[in-house]
Amino acid sequence: MGTNKEIATQVEDGARLVASSSDGKGPGTALAPRRRVTAQTLAAAQRDISVSEFFAKNRHLLGFDNPRKALLTTVKEAVDNALDACEEAGILPEVWVEIEEVAPNRYRVAVQDNGPGILKKQIPLIFGKLLYGSKFHRLRMSRGQQGIGISAAGMYGLLTTGKPVSIISKTGPDNPAHYYEVQIDTKRNVPQILNGKGEGVDIPPGEAGVRWMQRHGIRWIDVPHGTRVTIELEARYQRGRGSVDEYLEMTALANPHVTLHYRDPEGNEKTYPRATEELPPEPKEIKPHPYGVELGALVSMLQETNAPTVHQFLIGAFSRVTPSIAKRICETAGISPRSSPKRIGPEEAEALYRAIQETKIPPPASDCVVPIGEKLILEGLRQLVKAEFYAAATRPPAVYRGNPFVIEVGLAYGGGPTVQRITREALAELLAESDARTLRQFLITQFDGLGPVGADKIIQEAKLKRRMNPAKLSTAEIDRLHHALSTVNLQEGQTMTVLRFANRVPLQFQAGACAITQTTTQMNWRAYGLAQSKGSLPTGPVTVMVHMASVWVPFTSESKEAIAAYPEIQREIRLALQAVGRKLKMYLLRRQRVQHEGQRRSLFLRYLGEVADAVTAIRPVDRERLLERLVAIARKKTAEADMKLDEHGRFVEDSELLDGSVIIVDERQQGEEAAAVTPQVQEAPAR
Numbered sequence: 001m002g003t004n005k006e007i008a009t010q011v012e013d014g015a016r017l018v019a020s021s022s023d024g025k026g027p028g029t030a031l032a033p034r035r036r037v038t039a040q041t042l043a044a045a046q047r048d049i050s051v052s053e054f055f056a057k058n059r060h061l062l063g064f065d066n067p068r069k070a071l072l073t074t075v076k077e078a079v080d081n082a083l084d085a086c087e088e089a090g091i092l093p094e095v096w097v098e099i100e101e102v103a104p105n106r107y108r109v110a111v112q113d114n115g116p117g118i119l120k121k122q123i124p125l126i127f128g129k130l131l132y133g134s135k136f137h138r139l140r141m142s143r144g145q146q147g148i149g150i151s152a153a154g155m156y157g158l159l160t161t162g163k164p165v166s167i168i169s170k171t172g173p174d175n176p177a178h179y180y181e182v183q184i185d186t187k188r189n190v191p192q193i194l195n196g197k198g199e200g201v202d203i204p205p206g207e208a209g210v211r212w213m214q215r216h217g218i219r220w221i222d223v224p225h226g227t228r229v230t231i232e233l234e235a236r237y238q239r240g241r242g243s244v245d246e247y248l249e250m251t252a253l254a255n256p257h258v259t260l261h262y263r264d265p266e267g268n269e270k271t272y273p274r275a276t277e278e279l280p281p282e283p284k285e286i287k288p289h290p291y292g293v294e295l296g297a298l299v300s301m302l303q304e305t306n307a308p309t310v311h312q313f314l315i316g317a318f319s320r321v322t323p324s325i326a327k328r329i330c331e332t333a334g335i336s337p338r339s340s341p342k343r344i345g346p347e348e349a350e351a352l353y354r355a356i357q358e359t360k361i362p363p364p365a366s367d368c369v370v371p372i373g374e375k376l377i378l379e380g381l382r383q384l385v386k387a388e389f390y391a392a393a394t395r396p397p398a399v400y401r402g403n404p405f406v407i408e409v410g411l412a413y414g415g416g417p418t419v420q421r422i423t424r425e426a427l428a429e430l431l432a433e434s435d436a437r438t439l440r441q442f443l444i445t446q447f448d449g450l451g452p453v454g455a456d457k458i459i460q461e462a463k464l465k466r467r468m469n470p471a472k473l474s475t476a477e478i479d480r481l482h483h484a485l486s487t488v489n490l491q492e493g494q495t496m497t498v499l500r501f502a503n504r505v506p507l508q509f510q511a512g513a514c515a516i517t518q519t520t521t522q523m524n525w526r527a528y529g530l531a532q533s534k535g536s537l538p539t540g541p542v543t544v545m546v547h548m549a550s551v552w553v554p555f556t557s558e559s560k561e562a563i564a565a566y567p568e569i570q571r572e573i574r575l576a577l578q579a580v581g582r583k584l585k586m587y588l589l590r591r592q593r594v595q596h597e598g599q600r601r602s603l604f605l606r607y608l609g610e611v612a613d614a615v616t617a618i619r620p621v622d623r624e625r626l627l628e629r630l631v632a633i634a635r636k637k638t639a640e641a642d643m644k645l646d647e648h649g650r651f652v653e654d655s656e657l658l659d660g661s662v663i664i665v666d667e668r669q670q671g672e673e674a675a676a677v678t679p680q681v682q683e684a685p686a687r
Helices: 004-022 039-044 051-057 067-088 120-128 149-161 207-215 244-254 295-304 310-317 323-333 346-358 374-384 424-433 439-446 452-461 475-487 515-522 567-618 623-637 670-682
Strands: 094-103 106-113 165-170 177-185 190-193 201-203 226-234 259-263 269-272 389-394 398-400 403-413 497-502 505-507 542-550 656-658 662-665
Touching: 051 149, 067 094, 067 106, 067 149, 067 226, 067 244, 094 244, 120 149, 120 165, 120 177, 120 190, 149 165, 149 177, 149 226, 201 207, 244 259, 244 269, 244 374, 244 497, 244 505, 295 310, 295 346, 310 323, 323 346, 374 389, 374 403, 374 542, 374 662, 389 567, 398 567, 403 567, 424 439, 424 475, 439 452, 452 475, 497 515, 515 542, 515 567, 542 567, 567 623
Parallel strands: 094 259, 497 542
Antiparallel strands: 094 106, 106 226, 165 177, 165 226, 177 190, 177 201, 259 269, 389 403, 389 662, 398 403, 403 542, 497 505, 656 662
């Protein structure tokens, strides 16, 4: 060991060595010692983060992670808000969606409704403040939940184009329309009003208002009341899977009471008319169920309540808690029913929480949830998918974490995939806009239900190569591809198409993370007559629609694209899928019997002429009369070939059955085929 002086000398030499090496001139490679930071310095750098500032840096959490998805999310949030507003006001919704390309990769999205309109003071807050709304603390079914969607779309538009959100809202035919240009202050999460000296503009009703809007280039579809929001943003428009077109088509399927008008960036206009003139029943707001409240939330509720006693607190704060149930909970917890809630300590609160879990309480009321209904699901599926068999099932209300929910399932079997209905012009547009690297990848990702096997069959039929660039196909190659799409039999290579919905809103992304897809994949579809590989969706011409209606849908992220896999939710999805699966199995088994009997009849009729000739040669009888009787016997023995099937697999007379759970269309043509064979048999010459 050296002296203190020697040690100090060595430290100084080491410091000089580090300094000389840090400028690149010394022999060593060591770095300069790090500067120490005090707690006071760290504290000075810390500050609050507003929610809008957080999401401005993490916009992918809200569904704005790429330009194509940003366009869809903007339209989706605006349409969802419009439908919620109309339904709450008891108005049959009519919505106009217009997308205009104003520059390369820049679009102007405008969505207008015929809803009740918005009060003037509420407009800047709704469109210029994140997490502002009326739905977060309310337990009733609605499309929006967090109060974050449309304001986030406006924030994305501001970040990418610098343009504010334009809003026009009118509450009545004789009331002025309120016009605002709003942008969000992300540092403080507050709206900034840019027009009318910070107070917006009131547009007078009548012709004066029409002239004012024309002078300022403001578009308004003439309705007595409603709201129109316009957002300009950087985006990308593309047809096919995950597009705005698909979203609107699925929205029309899940909302048959809505009329949708759509004009795409190319000027094409399309209207989805409503299928019913009746609004869905209005969902009722409920109080939280005791089973869904956690201990920390219970403590907060006890401190915030104005109820004078614990007994009254339990009755007033929760649903399904009657005076007798509240008394039983207090007795189990060992707490006096007359105790003050604000004086309940931590130990007593925990005892109260355990007592709630141990007490039998009825499930929450289900009138806060409004399912689509089996009849409307069948009608919507029939418009979307041309199939031969349709089935639907609605499960009884169930509960997860105290939140009531209902699962509905629709199934369509038969018919080709959507790829076979595409036009030559639409196919050329999709190929030109696709970002897929290979033709095979383009076919698999662009069309629902088209698996790798089907894609390979199409490519082989078109005499193309799998690794060809879709955007570089020639006109002749596109023609061959379209012909192959229309003619190739894709029944064997087709995979099940799963349509996911939550509170009547289509879910188009993150399918693998969704409880609906996971449960559908885990089902044993082989038991219901479909081919299936382990860990994958079944193959065959099958389309399944699954809808979850709930007061609070447990989405996996703020972008609301996938449902969390709670065991209670997965169980209800599985039971609903099994219900339609059993109906499908009965139909397939009966159809096989019908086909088998039809084949037997064809075999009989093929040789009855020769039998009649042989009998006539042995014994003198009337050949035509004998042949007629033999045909009658063959038809009687194979009578099932002429039968139709009902929803239980029983035979019925009608060629088409429509009731609340099943539709069977053109399930068999064996009878017609046999009838066509009969005249040829009667004239068959004897050998």
